[in-house]
Amino acid sequence: MTGGGSGIGRCTAHELADLGANVAIIGRKQERLDNVTAEIRDDGGTAASFNCDIRDEERVKEVVAEVVERFGGIHGLVNNAGGQYKSPLEEISTKGFEAVVRNNLTGGFIFMREVFNGYMKEHGGSIVNIIADIWHGWPGFAHSGAARGGMLTLSESAAGEWAEYGIRVNALAPGSIASSGLDTYPEHQRSYIRNSVIPRQPLRRFGTESEISAGIVFLLSPAAAFVTGTCLRIDGAAPNGRRWVLNGSNNNEAYNGFHRAQRPKILEGTD
Numbered sequence: 001m002t003g004g005g006s007g008i009g010r011c012t013a014h015e016l017a018d019l020g021a022n023v024a025i026i027g028r029k030q031e032r033l034d035n036v037t038a039e040i041r042d043d044g045g046t047a048a049s050f051n052c053d054i055r056d057e058e059r060v061k062e063v064v065a066e067v068v069e070r071f072g073g074i075h076g077l078v079n080n081a082g083g084q085y086k087s088p089l090e091e092i093s094t095k096g097f098e099a100v101v102r103n104n105l106t107g108g109f110i111f112m113r114e115v116f117n118g119y120m121k122e123h124g125g126s127i128v129n130i131i132a133d134i135w136h137g138w139p140g141f142a143h144s145g146a147a148r149g150g151m152l153t154l155s156e157s158a159a160g161e162w163a164e165y166g167i168r169v170n171a172l173a174p175g176s177i178a179s180s181g182l183d184t185y186p187e188h189q190r191s192y193i194r195n196s197v198i199p200r201q202p203l204r205r206f207g208t209e210s211e212i213s214a215g216i217v218f219l220l221s222p223a224a225a226f227v228t229g230t231c232l233r234i235d236g237a238a239p240n241g242r243r244w245v246l247n248g249s250n251n252n253e254a255y256n257g258f259h260r261a262q263r264p265k266i267l268e269g270t271d
Contacts, residue, residue: 003081005032007179011209017045054107064118079108084144104147124166135239159229168228175235178206182264203236210257
């Protein structure tokens with residue numbers, strides 16, 4: 001699980017551990033990794049942390065080998081690490097564009113390749129690549145949209161190439177999710193997040209981390225044995241509502257299955 005130190009990754013790591021999986025949590029910030037590992041162990045699960053920048057090819061190779069040695073194999077990979085910043089397309093530097101692509105596409109590719117070569121080619125497995133709500137474009141985040149679109153096509157391509165080895169590869173696209181990542185946006189963008197996102201969504205709310213982790217766990221599980229090369233959208237039908245003027249939503253209660261979930265500070269005071 002890359003990006004396992006916070007947000008969706010943290011929630012998913014907990015859910016997998018609660019179901020009995022040995023969880024390898026990977027990220028750049030050791031303190032966060034240690035905190036999540038301690039939480040899982042306190043809850044009776046098994047987890048180990050591995051410090052790694054997914055863009056560092058040599059370190060990724062080392063981590064894959066370390067995980068195989070520690071747990072005896074890698075049966076599922078969740079490429080969750082990533083990030084972006086808001087910027088008009090004309091103001092994105094080439095260096096900035098390439099950095100976002102490396103963070104959201106190239107790093108995931110490196111992990112996929114190394115897990116394939118290091119274990120799954122001989123044993124099979126399941127890979128879930130987290131992308132984003134990129135349908136109909138992503139104005140203001142064109143660099144990340146390009147990278148996430150590439151990850152979608154990469155997932156489809158890998159599903160075709162690696163099917164013969166018993167490896168399933170799928171993408172999962174979260175919509176607007178109430179996770180800790182929202183609190184990383186600067187103050188001048190918070191009004192947009194608080195006031196402009198919800199009216200554009202048919203279900204008129206943010207999703208929860210639990211609603212994403214449930215989808216990830218399904219795609220990793222034997223229940224999804226005939227699911228590969230596809231993308232699971234968990235987005236409250238956001239892309240469907242971009243063209244039409246729709247009424248609000250009733251009788252749609254959020255699923256909150258994570259006992260350690262924390263509402264982002266940016267959403268305090270909102271429904």
